[in-house]
Amino acid sequence: MRQPAIAFAMQAVRTKHVVTPEIIERLAAAGRILSSEPVEDFADPRAKRLLAETEILITSWGCPLIGSDVLASAPQLKLVAHAAGTVKGLLDSAVFEAGIAVTHAAQANxxxxxxxxxxxxxxxxxxxxxxxxxxxxxxxxxxxxxxxxxxxxxxxxxxxxxxxxxxxxxxxxxxxxxxxxxxxxxxxxxxxxxxxxxxxxxxxxxxxxxxxxxxxxxxxxxxxxxxxxxxxxxxxxxxxxxxxxxxxxxxxxxxxxxxxxxxxxxxxxxxxxxxxxxxxxxxxxxxxxxxTPHIAGAVGLERARLGNMAADEVLRYIAGEPLLHEIRRQDLEHIA
Known part of the structure; x- marks a missing residue:
C-alpha cells in the first residue's frame, strides 16, 4: 500500500493536545511520518529537508504562511489538512492555483x-x-x-x-x-x-x-x-x-x-x-x-477533536476517498 510522506507545521506551544500520540499512531498506520516534531519556520534547513518529501502537510495554529516560496520547496505537496478552524491568513492563493487540496477542522471547533x-x-x-x-x-x-x-x-x-x-x-x-x-x-x-x-x-x-x-x-x-x-x-x-x-x-x-x-x-x-x-x-x-479570553473554541483536551478530524481527512485522502471538509478558493469569500 502506498504510504505518502506526512509532516506537521504549527507552533508546539500553542497546539498541545492537537496531535496526540494516538493520532500519530493512526496516521503512521497509513502514511510515512517524516517527523512528529512540527515545523515552526519554513525557512530553516530542517523544514526545507522535510518539505522536499512532504505530500501531506498537517497544520494548525501558528503555522507560517504557505505561499509560493514554500510551494517551491515542497514539489510533492498534494494536501494541506488544517487541524484548526479558519485557514485565512494561512494560505496564499498560490496553494489553490497549484491544485493542492485544502481541508480544515472548523466543524470540530x-x-x-x-x-x-x-x-x-x-x-x-x-x-x-x-x-x-x-x-x-x-x-x-x-x-x-x-x-x-x-x-x-x-x-x-x-x-x-x-x-x-x-x-x-x-x-x-x-x-x-x-x-x-x-x-x-x-x-x-x-x-x-x-x-x-x-x-x-x-x-x-x-x-x-x-x-x-x-x-x-x-x-x-x-x-x-x-x-x-x-x-x-x-x-x-x-x-x-x-x-x-x-x-x-x-x-x-x-x-x-x-x-x-x-x-x-x-x-x-x-x-x-x-x-x-x-x-x-x-x-x-x-x-x-x-x-472571557477567547476560550469558547477548542482548548485543552478539546483540541484532540481537531487533530482527529484532520487525521480522518488524511486517511480518506490516502484511501482515495472524497474529502468531507474540503475548502475551495471561492469558499473563502463567505466563511469565517
Whole structure:
C-alpha cells in the first residue's frame, strides 16, 4: 500500500493536545511520518529537508504562511489538512492555483463553541452573573432573594441567532430540547429552510427587538463588520443579553460600551476587536459584562477533536476517498 510522506507545521506551544500520540499512531498506520516534531519556520534547513518529501502537510495554529516560496520547496505537496478552524491568513492563493487540496477542522471547533454558547444562554436567562455579583458583594440574600420573583429564567425565552454558520446551526440543535422560541437572521437562509431547523426567519432589526438573548455566529467579512452597531443595540430589550463567541469585529465596540454603561443590557463576550482589549478597557470592570479570553473554541483536551478530524481527512485522502471538509478558493469569500 502506498504510504505518502506526512509532516506537521504549527507552533508546539500553542497546539498541545492537537496531535496526540494516538493520532500519530493512526496516521503512521497509513502514511510515512517524516517527523512528529512540527515545523515552526519554513525557512530553516530542517523544514526545507522535510518539505522536499512532504505530500501531506498537517497544520494548525501558528503555522507560517504557505505561499509560493514554500510551494517551491515542497514539489510533492498534494494536501494541506488544517487541524484548526479558519485557514485565512494561512494560505496564499498560490496553494489553490497549484491544485493542492485544502481541508480544515472548523466543524470540530464548532462543537465546543456551541457548547459554550448553550451554557452562556442558560446562565444569561437565569441572570446568573448578576446573582453572583450581588451575592459576592452583599454576602447575604437581601437583594438576591427578591430577584427570584422577577421575569427571569429560561422558560419561554426568545433566543436570537445571528448567522446560520456551522456554530449557529449547532447552537440551534442544542437549543431544541429547551422551551425556547428561536429567531434566525441570515440573508442566505430562506423562511422554509429556517422552519426546517425549528427557527423563525426574521430581519436583523426584528431579531434585535424581539430576542431576550442575542447570540452572534456570523463570519467576519467586510460586509459584516460592525453589523451590530448603535442602532441595533438600541433595539434590544431592557435586560436583554448580547453573546459574542464569533468575532469582535462584528460589533461596534464603542457603541456597545456606551450601551453597556447605561446598565440596560448585559453582555457575554469571548471575542473582542482588538483580540486583547486595552488594559484600561471598561470590558474588564463593567458589572454587566462577563468577559472571557477567547476560550469558547477548542482548548485543552478539546483540541484532540481537531487533530482527529484532520487525521480522518488524511486517511480518506490516502484511501482515495472524497474529502468531507474540503475548502475551495471561492469558499473563502463567505466563511469565517
Amino acid at each position: 464548532a462543537v465546543p463553541v456551541a457548547e459554550f454558547t448553550l451554557a452562556a444562554i442558560i446562565f444569561a436567562g437565569k441572570r446568573v452573573f448578576r446573582f453572583h455579583e450581588l451575592y459576592a458583594v452583599d454576602r447575604n440574600r437581601h437583594r438576591v432573594n427578591p430577584m427570584q420573583a422577577e421575569a427571569i429564567g429560561n422558560y419561554g425565552r426568545t433566543i436570537g441567532i445571528v448567522g446560520s454558520s456551522r456554530i449557529g446551526r449547532r447552537v440551534i440543535e442544542l437549543l431544541k430540547p429547551f422551551d425556547y422560541s428561536i429567531l434566525l437572521y441570515d440573508p442566505m437562509v430562506d423562511a422554509e429552510e429556517a422552519a426546517r431547523h425549528g427557527t423563525e426567519k426574521v430581519e436583523l432589526n426584528a431579531l434585535m427587538s424581539r430576542a431576550d438573548i442575542v447570540s452572534l455566529h456570523a463570519p467576519s467579512l467586510p460586509a459584516t463588520r460592525h453589523m451590530i452597531g448603535e442602532a441595533e443595540l438600541a433595539l434590544m430589550r431592557d435586560g436583554a443579553t448580547l453573546i459574542n463567541t464569533a468575532r469582535g469585529a462584528l460589533v461596534d465596540e464603542a457603541a456597545l460600551l456606551t450601551t453597556l454603561k447605561t446598565g440596560r443590557i448585559d453582555a457575554i463576550i469571548d471575542v473582542t476587536d482588538p483580540e486583547v482589549p486595552n488594559v484600561n478597557s471598561p470590558f474588564y470592570a463593567l458589572p454587566n459584562v462577563f468577559l
